[in-house]
Amino acid sequence: MKYLISNIVFMLLFSSMSIAQTYKNPLDISFGDPYILKTSSGKYYMYGTGGVKNGFLVYSSSDLKEWKAEGTAYSNEQKNAWGEHSFWAPEVYEKDNKFYMFYSAQWKVNPTNELEKFNIGVAVSDSPTGPFIDVSGEPIFDPGYPIIDANVFWDNGKVYLYYSRCCYKNPVKSEIADWAKWKGIFEEVEESWVYVVELKKDFSGVIGKPILLLQPPTQMNTDEWESRSVTSKEVGRRWTEGSVIFKKNDIYYMMYSANNFDGQNYAIGYATSSSPLGPFKKSVHNPILQKEGLVTGTGHNSITYDVANEKMLCVYHGRTEKTGHDRMVFIDEMEVLEDGRLIIHGPSHAE
Template sequence: MRTLLNNLWIILAFLIGLESCGMKNKKQGDLSASPDRETYTNPLDVEFGDPFILTDGGGKYFMYGTGGGAKDGFAAYSSNNLVDWEFEGQVYQGNTEESWASKFFWAPEVYKIEDNYYMFFSAQWKVNPTNEEENFMIGVAKSDSPTGPFIEMYDKPVFDPGYPIIDANVYQEDGKYYLYYSRACYKHPVESEVADWAKEKDWYDEIEESWVYGVELKRDFSGVIGEPVLCLRPPVKMDDAQAEWESRSVTKKEINRRWTEGSVIFKHEDIYYMMYSSNYYAGENYAVGYATSKSPLGPFTKASNNPVLELNTHQGGEVTGTGHNNVLFMENGDMYCVYHGRTKESGQERVVFLDKMEIKPDGTLVVHGPTTTPQAMPL
């Protein structure tokens, strides 16, 4: 009997060990953890802000973002199924003697062009003679591998428009490259009815705003061609259909700023869609809308069904701070929205969500999220 009990304990210990090992592998993004499962649940097991997913061909995907285990730079994760992600380590290192960038490394996006990979990112520029608190610029680094190392192409930002800029997004069409970015709110007070309302309530003396611009890029990414064009900005009038959701940072008394940032542009049929994020990126009301145009540089018209992605706590959910999205196009025609958000479990840490999106026959863009219930595997 004693021998039998001992054997049972050995078997039980072995099974517990296997389970523990399996959980550990799954937590670290082991792609073989659940090869036959049919569903996944948000959020994904990646603590990233501003997530961007690169399709590298051959069924391999790479994710980049803000944070995620990187110090003074950016890290990457890889996946074969868009759900289980494996840490690839830091792929770009800033804050070196050779780098123009010192801190505040944000929102990387990586594009494969022929056999090379180009990372556009935001960071604080070392050249700061007036010691500005926000001296953000956009740079570009290059690698022959999606896992780096990415080396800065130039010892300076792509260009200096005379104000701090963040959130680079690049679009290519007919041999031309376009750079989209957000002018930071910093020292950019704007008059509006929302600003007047906040002053009357004695909440804020001024309201600063960020605006999205687009400009043509030189083909070697060493600078821009022509002058930036204003694409999107927060509403001026209180009765504007977009004013309520785009002004929540102010009306909820979070901060004296209104954002239009995190833009991503793509073309569907003959229409250009620009998705963008509004409100305080560190607050509950961060949300996503979109606008459309017949030209890559506008003019853009905001959609009547905005916002298309926002917190769901008012509907009994637990997700807040949804924003800074990107769009993933699948070979079968499906579209996915990748974005960051927060849950009760994640607290202030931003975690990655992946939800299906679509453009309906009438041209309306819809994001089916945020979800925290089982969803069909994307692959």
């Protein structure tokens, strides 16, 4: 009996450890905004911000643990390139035996010399390793303000593009903005917001007008974690960005990141809706991933699945004392509990 109990305790401890330390975090890949595509063949390809000028690198893996550098997947040194610099947040989707990369960059068309003239484009390739070539010489659409962080979602025969309006020139009235001005910290507080718009099925443009889905709270004591970049006197901006959506048990889950991507308070929350077009309600359990122990700056995640397609995995970037200011890739298990709550078993750290 004693032997049986010892075995049970060991199994429970091993199970707990296997959840917390599924992958040796951080991976030896310095990416911001990491995105992992699991292809129809079962092989994995990772893309992210950084590592090459004016483009994107790609890594491949068969098990999510050992990764091979495959070189540059996208470069703006091509005839259709519309981006000038600031190439960020690539996501790649497999469709009809082709691969489509959605990404953000500074648009060359900038007659008023805006500091942030960011937009979203799409490039196509016959291979997940590229080369990806822009489908046209311009972004998908121009909403009249800078946008980043594309996420594409198919639902009931329609295609939706989720994106974030940049903070740039978007000062917003709120209690936190009034507080920051009263304290003499910041004259104004700019914000970024998450929108959705329907995409044409060939990705050549959009259908209808964008719908606002998520933005920072207007009250001081609501979702306090989303205002820490301001309350810590770091910067006069509040972000709602890096959205990624999935559907589970007829509920649409939108994960998003808040606070400064370049700071320690970057963190992940989520909101739910009965429709991909919202309205979305933020979880009372937010944030579901934030700095802990030696790991800080945890955010801008994507979602993939393990080799057996049984476990949902959260792919995100973070920093450690050892890696310094470089953003590194982390992978941890995530799951939807029976009560509908979304949790991430992280940040785990194996250094």
